[in-house]
Amino acid sequence: MRVIVVGGGVAGASVAYFVARGGAQVTVVDAGVHAASHVPSALLNPVRGQSGQVDGRAPQGLALTWALVRELEAAGWPIPHGQEGVLRPVPDERTRAKFARNLPPALPHRWLTPGEVPVALSPGWPHALLIPGGGWLDGAAFCAALLGASGAEVVRGRVTAWDARSVTLEGGSGLHGDAVVWCGGAVGSGWAGEEGAQRAGTLLTLDRPVTTLPVSFGAYLAPGAGGTGVLGATFEAPTPTWQEPTLPAASLRWLLNRGDALADLRGVRVTGRWSGTRLSGLVAGRQSDGLWRLSGLGSKGFLLGPLLARHVAGDVLRTGVP
Ligand SMILES: Cc1cc2nc3c(=O)[nH]c(=O)nc-3n(C[C@H](O)[C@H](O)[C@H](O)COP(=O)(O)OP(=O)(O)OC[C@H]3O[C@@H](n4cnc5c(N)ncnc54)[C@H](O)[C@@H]3O)c2cc1C
Incomplete structure (x- = not known):
C-alpha cells in the first residue's frame, strides 16, 4: 500500500510513522514553512488553560508521546526533552x-503549598498543581525523529490540489497513492482557502531556563534544548483565516508581564523569537470525498497528535487498497 501524507508537522510525521510501521510505503510532501510543530519547547500538559480542563484522552496521549520519545531516542534520534513534570500555579x-x-483520578497529580513548590515563583500563587507525568520536548526534533524513523520519502514542496488518491505539486508534477492523508495544519488550511479558528502566539527564546520544570498559567516558562529556556503563549486574538504571525509591541509587553508574574526574569537574556499559528476544530478520519485528514489539534498537538495519528493510521491500513 502506498500512502501520501501532506504536511510534516506532528500530525503528518506521526501518521507517516504509524502507517510505515504497519507496512505501508509512505511519501510525505511538506512545504517546510510555518509548521506550528516547530515550537522550540512544547509542553506536554494535560491540564489545560485557566479552567484546568482535562481531555479524556490526555492520560493515554501523554503515555504514548513519552513512549515514542523513548523509542525514537533508543533508535538513535535525539529529542531534547524533560519529563520532570509540569507545574500549574493557580x-x-x-x-x-x-x-x-x-481533575480525573486517573491523572496523577499533587497540590503543593508555596513552601513545597520546587521552583522560585513570583509572589501571588497560593497553590500550585504538580502533574508529575508532564514535561516539555523540542517540537522540530520530535517531528524530524518521527519522519526519519518512518523511513518515509520526504518531498519538499507545496501541494496545490489533491483528491482521495493523488496530489499535484506546485509546478505541476503529481504523486499517486492508495490513500492521501491531509495534515496541513494552520497554514495549509489557510492556503486551501478554508475558514477556521486560527490563533497565533509567540515564544521568546531565553539564554537559560528560568525554571527547572515548565510552569504555566496564562503564559509558560519552560526549559528548552541545550540549556536554554522559553517564555511563550498562544495569545493573539483568534482570526478566521491564516495570517503571517507577527509580534506587535503590545504583545511583547503582555508576554513579558505574564512571564514576570510567573517567575523573576531579571538577568535573563532574550535570544530570539519564534511565532506560529495553531488551528482548532479537530478533524481526525476519512472525509466524504475519501480523503483522510488529521488537523485542528489546537494547543494539544504533542499531547494528542500521536495518539490520534495512530487511530487514523490504523483506519487507513485497515481500509487498505480501494
Ligand atoms: C505559540 C504556540 C505554542 C504552542 N505550544 C504548544 C504546547 O506547548 N504543547 C502542545 O502540545 N502544542 C502546542 N502548540 C500547538 C501545536 O504546535 C499544534 O497543535 C501542532 O503543531 C499542529 O500540528 P500539525 O501537524 O497539525 O500542523 P503544523 O505543525 O502546522 O504542520 C503543517 C505542515 O504542513 C505543511 N503544509 C501545509 N499545507 C501544505 C501543502 N498544501 N503542501 C505541502 N505542505 C503543506 C506546512 O508547511 C507545515 O510544515 C503551540 C502552538 C503555538 C502556535
Whole structure:
C-alpha cells in the first residue's frame, strides 16, 4: 500500500510513522514553512488553560508521546526533552476549586503549598498543581525523529490540489497513492482557502531556563534544548483565516508581564523569537470525498497528535487498497 501524507508537522510525521510501521510505503510532501510543530519547547500538559480542563484522552496521549520519545531516542534520534513534570500555579481558591473539579483520578497529580513548590515563583500563587507525568520536548526534533524513523520519502514542496488518491505539486508534477492523508495544519488550511479558528502566539527564546520544570498559567516558562529556556503563549486574538504571525509591541509587553508574574526574569537574556499559528476544530478520519485528514489539534498537538495519528493510521491500513 502506498500512502501520501501532506504536511510534516506532528500530525503528518506521526501518521507517516504509524502507517510505515504497519507496512505501508509512505511519501510525505511538506512545504517546510510555518509548521506550528516547530515550537522550540512544547509542553506536554494535560491540564489545560485557566479552567484546568482535562481531555479524556490526555492520560493515554501523554503515555504514548513519552513512549515514542523513548523509542525514537533508543533508535538513535535525539529529542531534547524533560519529563520532570509540569507545574500549574493557580492565583486563588476559586481557580483551585475549578481545577480540582476537572481533575480525573486517573491523572496523577499533587497540590503543593508555596513552601513545597520546587521552583522560585513570583509572589501571588497560593497553590500550585504538580502533574508529575508532564514535561516539555523540542517540537522540530520530535517531528524530524518521527519522519526519519518512518523511513518515509520526504518531498519538499507545496501541494496545490489533491483528491482521495493523488496530489499535484506546485509546478505541476503529481504523486499517486492508495490513500492521501491531509495534515496541513494552520497554514495549509489557510492556503486551501478554508475558514477556521486560527490563533497565533509567540515564544521568546531565553539564554537559560528560568525554571527547572515548565510552569504555566496564562503564559509558560519552560526549559528548552541545550540549556536554554522559553517564555511563550498562544495569545493573539483568534482570526478566521491564516495570517503571517507577527509580534506587535503590545504583545511583547503582555508576554513579558505574564512571564514576570510567573517567575523573576531579571538577568535573563532574550535570544530570539519564534511565532506560529495553531488551528482548532479537530478533524481526525476519512472525509466524504475519501480523503483522510488529521488537523485542528489546537494547543494539544504533542499531547494528542500521536495518539490520534495512530487511530487514523490504523483506519487507513485497515481500509487498505480501494
Ligand atoms: C505559540 C504556540 C505554542 C504552542 N505550544 C504548544 C504546547 O506547548 N504543547 C502542545 O502540545 N502544542 C502546542 N502548540 C500547538 C501545536 O504546535 C499544534 O497543535 C501542532 O503543531 C499542529 O500540528 P500539525 O501537524 O497539525 O500542523 P503544523 O505543525 O502546522 O504542520 C503543517 C505542515 O504542513 C505543511 N503544509 C501545509 N499545507 C501544505 C501543502 N498544501 N503542501 C505541502 N505542505 C503543506 C506546512 O508547511 C507545515 O510544515 C503551540 C502552538 C503555538 C502556535
